[in-house]
Amino acid sequence: MPRAGLNQPTVVREAARLADEVGFGQLTLAALAARLGVALPSLYKHVKGADALAQKLSALATAEIAEEMSAAAVGRAGADALRAVANAYRAYARRHPGRYPAAQRAPDPADPEHLAAGERAVAVVYAILRGYGVTGEPAVDAVRAFRSAVHGFVSLEAAGGFGLPRDVDRSFERLVDGLDIAFRSWPGRDQS
Amino acid sequence: MPRAGLNQPTVVREAARLADEVGFGQLTLAALAARLGVALPSLYKHVKGADALAQKLSALATAEIAEEMSAAAVGRAGADALRAVANAYRAYARRHPGRYPAAQRAPDPADPEHLAAGERAVAVVYAILRGYGVTGEPAVDAVRAFRSAVHGFVSLEAAGGFGLPRDVDRSFERLVDGLDIAFRSWPGRDQS
DNA sequence: GAAGCCGGCTAATGACATTAGCTTTAAAGC
DNA sequence: GCTTTAAAGCTAATGTCATTAGCCGGCTTC
Numbered sequence: 001m002p003r004a005g006l007n008q009p010t011v012v013r014e015a016a017r018l019a020d021e022v023g024f025g026q027l028t029l030a031a032l033a034a035r036l037g038v039a040l041p042s043l044y045k046h047v048k049g050a051d052a053l054a055q056k057l058s059a060l061a062t063a064e065i066a067e068e069m070s071a072a073a074v075g076r077a078g079a080d081a082l083r084a085v086a087n088a089y090r091a092y093a094r095r096h097p098g099r100y101p102a103a104q105r106a107p108d109p110a111d112p113e114h115l116a117a118g119e120r121a122v123a124v125v126y127a128i129l130r131g132y133g134v135t136g137e138p139a140v141d142a143v144r145a146f147r148s149a150v151h152g153f154v155s156l157e158a159a160g161g162f163g164l165p166r167d168v169d170r171s172f173e174r175l176v177d178g179l180d181i182a183f184r185s186w187p188g189r190d191q192s
Numbered sequence: 193m194p195r196a197g198l199n200q201p202t203v204v205r206e207a208a209r210l211a212d213e214v215g216f217g218q219l220t221l222a223a224l225a226a227r228l229g230v231a232l233p234s235l236y237k238h239v240k241g242a243d244a245l246a247q248k249l250s251a252l253a254t255a256e257i258a259e260e261m262s263a264a265a266v267g268r269a270g271a272d273a274l275r276a277v278a279n280a281y282r283a284y285a286r287r288h289p290g291r292y293p294a295a296q297r298a299p300d301p302a303d304p305e306h307l308a309a310g311e312r313a314v315a316v317v318y319a320i321l322r323g324y325g326v327t328g329e330p331a332v333d334a335v336r337a338f339r340s341a342v343h344g345f346v347s348l349e350a351a352g353g354f355g356l357p358r359d360v361d362r363s364f365e366r367l368v369d370g371l372d373i374a375f376r377s378w379p380g381r382d383q384s
Numbered sequence: 385g386a387a388g389c390c391g392g393c394t395a396a397t398g399a400c401a402t403t404a405g406c407t408t409t410a411a412a413g414c
Numbered sequence: 415g416c417t418t419t420a421a422a423g424c425t426a427a428t429g430t431c432a433t434t435a436g437c438c439g440g441c442t443t444c
Contacts, residue, residue, distance in 0.1 A: 049432075104353070155347065156340060174337060197422090230423070232402095233424075233426095234423055238422090
């Protein structure tokens with residue numbers, strides 16, 4: 001009987017695909033094992049358990065989001081960069097409806113890869129804010145505002161929280177416009 | 193053997209208390225039954241199942257949030273009302289860490305109570321926006337922006353997503369200040 | 385070619401949700 | 415006050431899932 005030849009990255013990547021297909025809430029070790037063609041307990045040779053898998057998935061998704069945010073920001077600044085990065089973030093969440101909620105789990109402090117990925121994502125926002133003259137301590141608040149607004153929108157959208165027929169894309173544009181306005185007069189920014 | 197004397201409202205209320213104590217994710221029919229002093233299957237006399245219970249919990253939490261937002265808004269207008277309602281929303285989420293995530297589940301269209309509660313909450317925000325001269329279609333975008341920003345903040349905060357020591361209360365104030373600025377120059381508002 | 389690591393397996397256990405069907409309480413009706 | 419009956423509780427059975435223990439055989443390494 002030949003072996004399946006699994007390893008941790010393969011298992012985590014397949015879990016990500018499965019989560020995108022069936023939803024993060026329906027991601028189950030049983031379904032994952034079936035998908036990979038092995039018996040359920042075999043997965044324990046690669047991941048410590050369901051909880052640890054979710055944590056790895058969070059790390060993967062965080063790294064991917066950071067990567068796409070970075071790519072969107074390159075060669076842009078100011079409102080242009082803000083829009084591009086916000087759009088990239090939302091696009092990722094829509095394209096990966098299973099990975100995205102996984103990424104909401106806070107990093108395990110013992111996983112330096114995960115922590116670094118989170119910091120890469122945040123660094124993209126810091127860089128944009130520098131273009132608005134927002135640096136130092138006030139930038140911490142501004143980064144939190146960006147994350148709150150964009151994550152909030154994306155998660156409400158995914159949950160079907162927007163009932164009305166009004167175009168959701170336009171609402172997102174307005175939200176990002178609002179961030180732009182707020183950052184332009186953010187308290188404590190450098191005067192120019 | 194005397195009866196427990198349960199009914200649906202009692203069961204749902206106790207579920208809400210339990211969820212606040214152990215977290216929404218750990219809310220289980222087994223734990224709820226133990227708490228109520230009955231056998232697990234007995235709960236099915238009052239709720240259709242775990243999923244239906246979560247839905248009822250969503251309706252309860254939505255109604256409570258709407259109530260607290262309304263109360264916070266009374267006698268206030270403009271930025272004052274905006275701050276008060278945003279603070280009330282966040283305070284509810286912090287006080288009820290189990291109920292709050294339950295409320296993210298979209299209403300069952302067949303539950304008029306739930307739908308009405310959601311509309312009451314949204315109506316509070318519409319009323320505030322009227323004070324900014326934001327009405328009609330643009331107000332739909334503005335309400336979504338409010339919900340996104342506040343819900344996003346609250347859920348990131350609950351997930352432990354804000355790593356840095358920087359004061360979280362201040363960040364929330366800045367976020368709400370940002371909403372105030374954005375609403376003051378919201379595209380499509382009535383000119384005054 | 386032998387040794388041994390390690391990736392796969394089966395079996396067993398335990399939590400939970402759900403359904404079926406029984407029993408008995410407690411209230412309604414006579 | 416007795417009978418009736420709807421429903422609130424129960425036990426038992428089933429199925430899914432996660433987890434742990436322990437076995438076995440294939441691939442790599444010497």
